[in-house]
Amino acid sequence: MxxxxxxxxxxxxxxxxxxxxxxxxxxxxxxxxxxxxxxxxxxxxxxxxxxxxxxxxxxxxxxxxxxxxxxxxxxxxxxxxxxxxxxxxxxxxxxxxxxxxxxxxxxxxxxxxxxxxxxxxxxxxxLCPPYGPQEVEQLIADTTGYWHADPIGVTPAGRPLTRLSNRYSSPSDQTKSPNTPGLYMIARQHAGETPGSWVLDGLLRALAHAGDRSPLTWIIPLADLDAVLQGDYGKDRFPYDLNRAWGHPPMRHESLVIQRDMRRWAQRCTPILALDFHAPGPCEDTGLYCYPPDEKESPKLRDKVDPWLTRFREVLGEYAAENFARTGNYRSRWETPTFCDFAGHEFNCPAIAIETCYALADHGRIVLTPHHYQEIGRRLAQAILAHQPQI
Ligand SMILES: [Zn+2]
Known part of the structure; x- marks a missing residue:
């Protein structure tokens, strides 16, 4: 052959x-x-x-x-x-x-x-440029030690599950100086949604560049690591979609491990924002859009999220879809809580799921490459750095 x-x-x-x-x-x-x-x-x-x-x-x-x-x-x-x-x-x-x-x-x-x-x-x-452990290693190497990588548990297949952080802080620091802003981010709850990882990559490079001006930031770059490595698409994957496994008790070992990590993070900071990076269906060409908390179900949380949506939309410019804040009203196989639900209810933290198209933005006028995704991340970082509460 x-x-x-x-x-x-x-x-x-x-x-x-x-x-x-x-x-x-x-x-x-x-x-x-x-x-x-x-x-x-x-x-x-x-x-x-x-x-x-x-x-x-x-x-x-x-x-x-x-x-x-x-x-x-x-x-x-x-x-x-x-x-x-x-x-x-x-x-x-x-x-x-x-x-x-x-x-x-x-x-x-x-x-x-x-x-x-x-x-x-x-x-x-x-389908889209892959992003896996090698790219995370490259990010760590390129940002010269700014991001620490620590295992916080293992995956269902027994692989170490990595969390990145820029600093640990300590619960006592937060008692003394309770204005340490905190950011928690996660990507690849759905393994094939690699645009989200490239955006996160650009965001983390920009936060590293900002150094001490960045909030206390903890990140799970490859949440469903087993599925990432075995090349799964991962949306609604069995036995349980990872992004519907965030209730009490959690329905996946990854969400159990990450929930406990988020509690450690929340003791060390004032949570200001949680972001969850995804990609939509493959035909979507309008640009980046968000799923904020539903304003009827969680009006107070939505009030905290709306200023972030305004800031993000402003910096994203041509990369943002006209219909920027959407309601997640599509039929799901599981109706149990998402990562954003957990962050909102447990820590009263504004939490946003961000959807970045696979190939196109601005109705096809932009053909997305990793460089574009990273630029989107850099712009999100710019909004976070400009609007975090002063330390
Ligand atoms: Zn997704």
């Missing part, structure tokens, strides 16, 4: 791979693997080409099958599905809009014709 597909890589995901070298150009068909969950969306794999590849050919056709079976897809929005590719020599690059293939039975497949890797070479394809 001229080509080989490897999904057994970190954060890898592909199902039902079929390689047809007889088409012109050769076709590599694949589906997103649900990995046992009800929803599928994330994919990420490497294509390797034989060193003595024949026929020679310089193109390959990627075929994403069963588009309408993917999470939150719409038949009229296929053009918004814009995966990324990279070679060992180049950084992630977003593909153009796909060719839409309407099958006689009503299904839709999506195709892209791309440059083939050279004989003996490889390329990676993913």
């Amino acid at each position: 001229t080509y080989r597909v490897r999904e057994d890589i970190s954060m890898g995901n592909a199902a039902d791979v079929r390689i047809d070298p007889a088409t012109s150009p050769p076709t590599i068909a694949f589906s997103a693997h649900p990995h046992g969950g009800p929803e599928a969306l994330w994919f990420h794999f490497r294509i390797e080409r034989d060193p003595d590849a024949s026929p020679p050919g310089n193109q390959v056709r990627l075929l994403l099958r069963h588009y309408l079976s993917l999470a939150y897809t719409h038949p009229d929005m296929t053009a918004n599905i814009r995966p990324v590719i990279r070679t060992p020599a180049s950084d992630w690059r977003r593909l153009e809009a796909p060719q839409r293939i309407d099958l006689p039975d009503g299904q839709i497949d999506l195709a892209w014709t791309i440059a083939a890797p050279p004989p003996g070479g490889s390329l990676e394809i993913a």
Whole structure:
């Protein structure tokens, strides 16, 4: 076989791979693997080409099958599905809009014709640039010791679950000087939602740059670490969606561990803000938007959140969706509390879930790269630094 597909890589995901070298150009068909969950969306794999590849050919056709079976897809929005590719020599690059293939039975497949890797070479394809432990390590290295990494427990599979922090402070510091503002952030409760991680990455780089001016900040960068590493999409993943597992008692070991960590954090600061980073459905192209607490259910919390929404919208400019503050009224498989519910009710802390599109913003006028996501994070940091209570 001229080509080989490897999904057994970190954060890898592909199902039902079929390689047809007889088409012109050769076709590599694949589906997103649900990995046992009800929803599928994330994919990420490497294509390797034989060193003595024949026929020679310089193109390959990627075929994403069963588009309408993917999470939150719409038949009229296929053009918004814009995966990324990279070679060992180049950084992630977003593909153009796909060719839409309407099958006689009503299904839709999506195709892209791309440059083939050279004989003996490889390329990676993913829904969105992956972000995992290696990127967290890079962030720590680039910010020269500003962020400490500590395990706060283990995941259900027994891996250490890491929390980053800029300083620990102590409960007695808070007693003496009760105006230490505190920020707690979490990303990847849904493992495949990597735009959220890239935004958080940019935010943390900006807070590191601000040094002592930054609030006491504790972060869980990869909350569902097991799912991240095994390449799950993770939204509504079984046995229990992590972002619905925040009640008393918590329904996942990760939320149990993080709840206890948040209590330690809250003893050391005055919680001013909690942020939870996600990505919406893959067709969304309007820009970044938020889920604040419902104003009917939690009017007091909503009053505390609204000024943050105004500030964020202002700094985000062209990256913000017109419909910026939305109500999470879509049907959920679990109606139990979210991370934001927990932060709000337990610490009276304004808490916001932030949704960053996979590929596009400003109705497609901005094609998002990691650089854009990091810029969004930098702008959020700018708003936090400008509006935190004075220490
Ligand atoms: Zn999510």
